[in-house]
Amino acid sequence: MQETRERVLGALAEGPVSGPDIAAELDISRAAVWKHVEALREEEGFDIESREDGYVLTAVPEFGGAAVEFGIDAPFEVEYHDTIGSTNDRARELAATGAEDVAVLADEQSGARGRLDREYSSPSGGIWLSLVCRPDLPPAQVPIYTLAAAVATAEALREVGVDAGIKWPNDVLIEGSEAKIVGILTEMEGEADRVSWVVVGIGINANVDPSEVPAEATTVREQVGDIDRADLTQHLLERFDELRNDPDAVLPAWRELSLTLGKRVRVETPGGDVVGKAVDVEFPGTLVVETEDGKTRVSAGDCEHLRPA
Template structure:
């Protein structure tokens, strides 16, 4: 399958990528046509989208995050990069991820107004938006700190993984050369960008995903495919609302959190923290009350849900 791109908006594509005029129509999945006649492609996604994002659609792409970072280096406007299939996706800390056709594989380029210290709020806002969109689709999704979206209670994570979020940040002078790029939630001042990658298992068979991922999909949970176009529009519009109201992010995250009031183990750069997750604080830090009664504020780490003591 060749890489065919469609764009809406005024941005120019990077050298070697097809421009909006050169792009072919792209053949979305046949079952993606909705009652209003729109397809899961650039024009279809933009139609009815309230948030002011350009949209770039690819049938096949190596990594939507890499493409979005190329756009950031060029100083492109805020853009949603959508791929029906990714051939070289990755998760946090370089972990492998699988992105077969039928998922919602998206990277969102944004130019944040907030200070770098507030960057984690964007990631948490994304997790909230995804969770609400999945619930509108009939799947009771919840959030494991900081941004995994889960379903159910089984598995090593305390549920089957439905979606992951990878946020990368950096700054650029608009000349096509990045000054920095990192996969944590820090950035330098200046022309600072964020690329928020979303890997949502929508209309895919969980058997097509790595066994170690302990993953599920909307198709598996609903027993039917979901309208990816409307699902993505819901995510983007809700994210846009939340980033415009930062004070609403943490309360919304708490509402859907599966981690709070649970016993957890968090592997952090400074060591292992074990105890009860009691709160999340600005800009997204997890507060863990240890068995000694101390409260430890965790800013980054891998969180595992544990069984209560005595169970």
């Protein structure tokens, strides 16, 4: 949102407040105040009443960029689309132009892909989000961003009553049934010793009918009913921002939410399957598996939870 418009909105949130008072506070003309108020109404979807004692903000949009940015305690600019091919594709475009701390958000995706270029269902009513970040990290440590995203998302879902947990490294599932409710895909560009940019894609099956997602998946609607998507997105972004600025906090939080630790697993890796009991996760996201031959550390792979031997 344009900076002056955001400041006008902040003043309205403290309302009722008169146009002249806003103009004086922000050092802009009364005509500019009126234009910003009209833009907030017509372009951004805020309900603003004009009363004798001034403007009063009576309602915020249900979803969208302005709704997420309003009152958020995190430095993300939100670029919203009703529908888009892929938020990750758009985020990569923005990253290539030098953008930073942009959250590309959509109600629906028409051409999203997951890991290994698998098709990813993204119907209207979901939260399809991609974050453009420029961390001061070597490429080998980027997985900590993926784990931070999983933690932030699972915690946000728990706040609305969803029994969310994490399957290594970053799938968010329902505890007990292990039905998938969130997918996360991280992409990056950089050199051997430094990352240029990281795009963290997060797809949440939010206010979506379960018939619109794969049979092995579920939705927030199915678990607890429809929720305030803007509010959930805000909490996710705020928690992710905290975690990326405090990497030491990521692994303890991830362990608390883990559905993998303590389970027998099979991890498909380029070097073959690793089978055993998942016993720990190490920085920046390495899974430690106790096998018949001792502990094996796995940095990447497809993890399957197995029944007890």
